[in-house]
Amino acid sequence: MGETPHRSADAGTGGTRVTQSHEWPAGASARVAEAPVSTRSPGGTGLGGGGALPRSRKFGAERAFRGLTLAAGTAVLVIIAAIAIFLVAKAVPALRANTENFWSYEGWSPNETEPKFGIGALAFGTVLSSALALLIAVPVALGIALYLSHYAPRRLGTALGFLVDLLAAVPSVVFGLWGRDVFSSPVRDFSVWLNQHFGWIPLFGGDGPFGASVMLGALVLAIMVLPIITSLSREVFLQTPTANEEAALALGATRWEMLRTAVLPYGRPGIIAAMMLGLGRALGETIALALTLGITFGISFNLIQNGGNTIAANIANAFGEANETGRGALIASGLVLFTITLIVNITARAIIYRRREFTESAA
Amino acid sequence: MAKRVSASNVTAYYGGFKAIENINLTVEPKTVTALIGPSGCGKSTFLRSINRMHEVLPGARVEGSLTIDDQDIYDRDVDVTAVRRTIGMVFQRPNPFPTMSIFENVVAGLKLNGVRKKSILEDAAEKALRAANLWGEVKDRLGKPGAGLSGGQQQRLCIARTIAVEPQVVLMDEPCSALDPISTLAIEDLMFQLKDKFTIIIVTHNMQQAARVSDRTAFFSIEKTGDPGRLIEYDNTQKIFSNPSVKKTEDYITGRFG
Numbered sequence: 001m002g003e004t005p006h007r008s009a010d011a012g013t014g015g016t017r018v019t020q021s022h023e024w025p026a027g028a029s030a031r032v033a034e035a036p037v038s039t040r041s042p043g044g045t046g047l048g049g050g051g052a053l054p055r056s057r058k059f060g061a062e063r064a065f066r067g068l069t070l071a072a073g074t075a076v077l078v079i080i081a082a083i084a085i086f087l088v089a090k091a092v093p094a095l096r097a098n099t100e101n102f103w104s105y106e107g108w109s110p111n112e113t114e115p116k117f118g119i120g121a122l123a124f125g126t127v128l129s130s131a132l133a134l135l136i137a138v139p140v141a142l143g144i145a146l147y148l149s150h151y152a153p154r155r156l157g158t159a160l161g162f163l164v165d166l167l168a169a170v171p172s173v174v175f176g177l178w179g180r181d182v183f184s185s186p187v188r189d190f191s192v193w194l195n196q197h198f199g200w201i202p203l204f205g206g207d208g209p210f211g212a213s214v215m216l217g218a219l220v221l222a223i224m225v226l227p228i229i230t231s232l233s234r235e236v237f238l239q240t241p242t243a244n245e246e247a248a249l250a251l252g253a254t255r256w257e258m259l260r261t262a263v264l265p266y267g268r269p270g271i272i273a274a275m276m277l278g279l280g281r282a283l284g285e286t287i288a289l290a291l292t293l294g295i296t297f298g299i300s301f302n303l304i305q306n307g308g309n310t311i312a313a314n315i316a317n318a319f320g321e322a323n324e325t326g327r328g329a330l331i332a333s334g335l336v337l338f339t340i341t342l343i344v345n346i347t348a349r350a351i352i353y354r355r356r357e358f359t360e361s362a363a
Numbered sequence: 364m365a366k367r368v369s370a371s372n373v374t375a376y377y378g379g380f381k382a383i384e385n386i387n388l389t390v391e392p393k394t395v396t397a398l399i400g401p402s403g404c405g406k407s408t409f410l411r412s413i414n415r416m417h418e419v420l421p422g423a424r425v426e427g428s429l430t431i432d433d434q435d436i437y438d439r440d441v442d443v444t445a446v447r448r449t450i451g452m453v454f455q456r457p458n459p460f461p462t463m464s465i466f467e468n469v470v471a472g473l474k475l476n477g478v479r480k481k482s483i484l485e486d487a488a489e490k491a492l493r494a495a496n497l498w499g500e501v502k503d504r505l506g507k508p509g510a511g512l513s514g515g516q517q518q519r520l521c522i523a524r525t526i527a528v529e530p531q532v533v534l535m536d537e538p539c540s541a542l543d544p545i546s547t548l549a550i551e552d553l554m555f556q557l558k559d560k561f562t563i564i565i566v567t568h569n570m571q572q573a574a575r576v577s578d579r580t581a582f583f584s585i586e587k588t589g590d591p592g593r594l595i596e597y598d599n600t601q602k603i604f605s606n607p608s609v610k611k612t613e614d615y616i617t618g619r620f621g
Contacts, residue, residue, distance in 0.1 A: 243454060247459075249419055250452040251447065252444040252445065253475050261460065261475065266461060
């Protein structure tokens with residue numbers, strides 16, 4: 001798990017490097033593997049007895065395995081291309097039929113005779129709820145991860161770590177139902193309180209009703225992404241070389257200073273990778289948000305009033321009654337979601353890549 | 364800048380296992396003392412109990428008393444971090460912080476002490492790197508990663524990091540065992556210079572090294588595996604290597620056992 005940041009840092013540089021680095025170990029291991037084989041073959045010249053060296057083999061497990069890995073690598077590209085082509089082919093006719101601006105129109109009625117739909121509000125809602133979820137989840141997750149890896153007694157740490165992983169196994173529809181039926185009432189009370197005391201901040205303004213809001217959706221999302229961020233960062237923290245931790249302690253660092261000097265910087269690429277995986281899950285989360293958000297089509301920074309919507313939640317809500325154009329419109333929105341996720345990933349890679357000089361020499 | 368280290372009846376445990384028993388010895392200021400002995404004899408354990416790094420491991424504890432100029436470092440009221448700032452440590456394998464530059468590595472300890480002013484940090488870094496005989500090699504690339512240096516340079520970087528906080532005592536746990544002979548020589552030369560300012564205690568497996576660098580030598584040994592390590596003989600290095608008083612020491616330094 002600790003390898004993750006290194007690997008992803010490499011992956012950013014493209015495939016050529018991966019294949020290059022494969023050549024060497026493959027060639028070397030083949031040579032090592034051949035020596036004992038040739039001694040066993042009846043026609044062979046035996047153990048270094050003075051005969052000619054055995055000929056290299058034209059076919060064999062080495063070659064077959066190389067073919068298999070190549071096929072597996074190619075499959076990824078084919079699948080991505082196929083998805084992209086599918087999305088574009090379905091989306092373009094619907095986008096042509098749109099009578100409003102796809103980027104700026106705030107509403108979604110693609111099934112009318114004059115289809116009107118716009119992605120702006122949905123994309124905004126998606127990014128807002130995910131960013132908010134990450135903002136809530138990351139500090140908590142890092143806290144849990146540091147506690148599990150460096151403070152908790154080993155047995156307790158393992159047990160708690162298992163519980164956190166269990167949280168990741170809860171289906172998202174369960175989170176959605178729980179958020180809608182149970183969690184919404186404390187969030188509503190809290191929202192009313194926020195509105196009374198901090199109503200002058202636009203984020204917490206409005207006249208209600210409160211509850212089925214971006215805040216509820218973001219909180220549920222935060223709980224959902226918590227386990228993945230926690231368990232990945234915990235793994236990364238556990239990978240910190242003991243030598244570095246001891247170096248910090250021997251300089252007179254307290255436990256917290258040791259974490260700050262040795263553990264957190266070492267785990268930084270891993271933390272970023274974990275955050276991006278969490279963000280990826282939050283951006284694509286569908287049913288939990290479809291159940292908890294108020295479903296409106298407007299761009300608003302208000303966090304506590306009923307409202308909010310995301311691309312994925314909208315697809316889940318609208319797909320059932322959609323006609324041909326409606327489905328095309330939804331697929332176009334899916335394409336936008338795909339692009340957002342791609343940008344997020346590229347950004348994360350860029351951040352990791354920029355510090356590679358320091359992280360690669362870490363090993 | 365250098366203090367006397369006295370151990371009396373120091374016994375250290377790893378959980379239920381007693382690693383060293385009743386160690387008594389006094390190290391004078393501004394000297395180099397070598398701890399030698401076969402593997403598992405507890406010399407590293409003893410070294411790590413001098414700056415309370417032993418207790419970092421779960422279940423590890425130390426009994427007896429260890430004083431630095433008459434102050435008991437295991438006293439209940441003593442701040443562990445203050446002890447470790449006073450008694451620096453260099454480890455077996457070079458362990459610069461991989462995410463930090465050369466400069467950041469050297470001043471890491473000062474930053475932990477709350478020093479923030481750039482000019483002070485820069486002066487201290489230059490001073491420590493010069494003292495570690497590394498300044499000339501790295502002065503043009505202080506911003507590069509510390510882990511990008513060669514093994515010997517990394518170890519000198521770690522020494523610079525340790526002495527940058529101006530400790531009283533410097534502990535070295537087999538500092539040359541991962542290094543080539545040239546780098547080893549560089550570190551040994553460095554020890555000669557450093558003992559003008561610091562009290563140095565070094566654990567080494569290399570008896571020639573102990574003979575070359577140290578003023579006093581302590582020989583540790585165990586009866587058999589599972590027994591606690593004991594201090595067998597402690598005397599001037601010259602005496603230990605020419606005319607030891609204990610038979611076991613003689614057997615060890617002449618290569619008859621261990």
